[in-house]
Amino acid sequence: MKFETANPLSMATPIEAITYCIPTFHATPWMGRGISHLAQVFESGDLMSFERLTTIYNLPHTSRYSYIQLKSFLHTSNKDSRRETKDTRELSIWEQTGITAKLPQTFKPLSGCYRLILPYQPLSDSTPAHQWEMDLQTPITERQWSNITSSTRKLIKSAPLIEQHQKTIYRWYMVPLRIHKLYPNASPTCWRCKQEKGSVLHIWWKCPRLIRYWEDTQKIIADTTTIQLPLDPKAFLLLDIPRETPTQARKLMYHILLTAQKLIARLWKTTEAPSIPTLIQDIDNQAIYETSFSKARNRTSCSSSMWEQWRVWKTANKQHVSRQQPNQTQRLDAERGWVASTSR
Numbered sequence: 001m002k003f004e005t006a007n008p009l010s011m012a013t014p015i016e017a018i019t020y021c022i023p024t025f026h027a028t029p030w031m032g033r034g035i036s037h038l039a040q041v042f043e044s045g046d047l048m049s050f051e052r053l054t055t056i057y058n059l060p061h062t063s064r065y066s067y068i069q070l071k072s073f074l075h076t077s078n079k080d081s082r083r084e085t086k087d088t089r090e091l092s093i094w095e096q097t098g099i100t101a102k103l104p105q106t107f108k109p110l111s112g113c114y115r116l117i118l119p120y121q122p123l124s125d126s127t128p129a130h131q132w133e134m135d136l137q138t139p140i141t142e143r144q145w146s147n148i149t150s151s152t153r154k155l156i157k158s159a160p161l162i163e164q165h166q167k168t169i170y171r172w173y174m175v176p177l178r179i180h181k182l183y184p185n186a187s188p189t190c191w192r193c194k195q196e197k198g199s200v201l202h203i204w205w206k207c208p209r210l211i212r213y214w215e216d217t218q219k220i221i222a223d224t225t226t227i228q229l230p231l232d233p234k235a236f237l238l239l240d241i242p243r244e245t246p247t248q249a250r251k252l253m254y255h256i257l258l259t260a261q262k263l264i265a266r267l268w269k270t271t272e273a274p275s276i277p278t279l280i281q282d283i284d285n286q287a288i289y290e291t292s293f294s295k296a297r298n299r300t301s302c303s304s305s306m307w308e309q310w311r312v313w314k315t316a317n318k319q320h321v322s323r324q325q326p327n328q329t330q331r332l333d334a335e336r337g338w339v340a341s342t343s344r
């Protein structure tokens, strides 16, 4: 296999790697004397003499041949100056670490990478948490964030719903405003209402075409849990729901809210707003999944009363769920008016 090197070689090049350039290079004596990287054999920009290396590193005389090999290689590979001069490029943080770190025999590369990355925290104003706080214009404490990020995993078994929650928290979705920043030719306007800038908060919450959808979702939560959740994106998008809320009610809220979010994502880049009947159908699927999950493990689901409550409510409103509409516009209008006409 032909092996091509950088020209000139990085000073962070391990001495052991010279064998890829010079197959007969005997690196072991060099490494045994503590010479691990190319930078160590340079002084004032030039390759040290063999005598100097012997003095500093106690390099054995038997390594003179490998020294000549290295010198010749550096001389011929440095096409610009034809000298074995030092590469003066600024070293990356990885290269600097490679040169300066005294790595123990038990060094684990992946752990080492994490140790390097962790001190370099992203700027606080670029974190999703900070951006949500700016959008919602309210501080969110670390404890609240801890509850938000761990809440769904404790109460929900559906991986797609947990994934949905994580994607929302971490602002994973590419909204028009963000796409516009990357590609200036792309429109920054909301693709749904075509009126306002498509920010994260607009696309998920503020868009006029979603207002009724979220109001109806709030009504479903109130009907099925008897809890009036405030119409607040912190609760509806991040799932910041008071801890004192009974567990089963909180769990049903998570199912309803995350499914509602999923439907918005499902209609991404379309002008359509999600429909309440589709939301109900999807939550039904969650009920079937959770019930089957419990049965498969011969467990009496502690959620069975919760889903029973859901089914009772759904049956009571069945005729409205299956209402047929002649065309899409009328269907969407009717769906938006559905909860209002049946439950208010």
Ligand SMILES: [Zn+2]
Pocket: 190, 191, 192, 193, 194, 195, 196, 202, 203, 206, 207, 208, 209
């Ligand atoms: Zn909009």
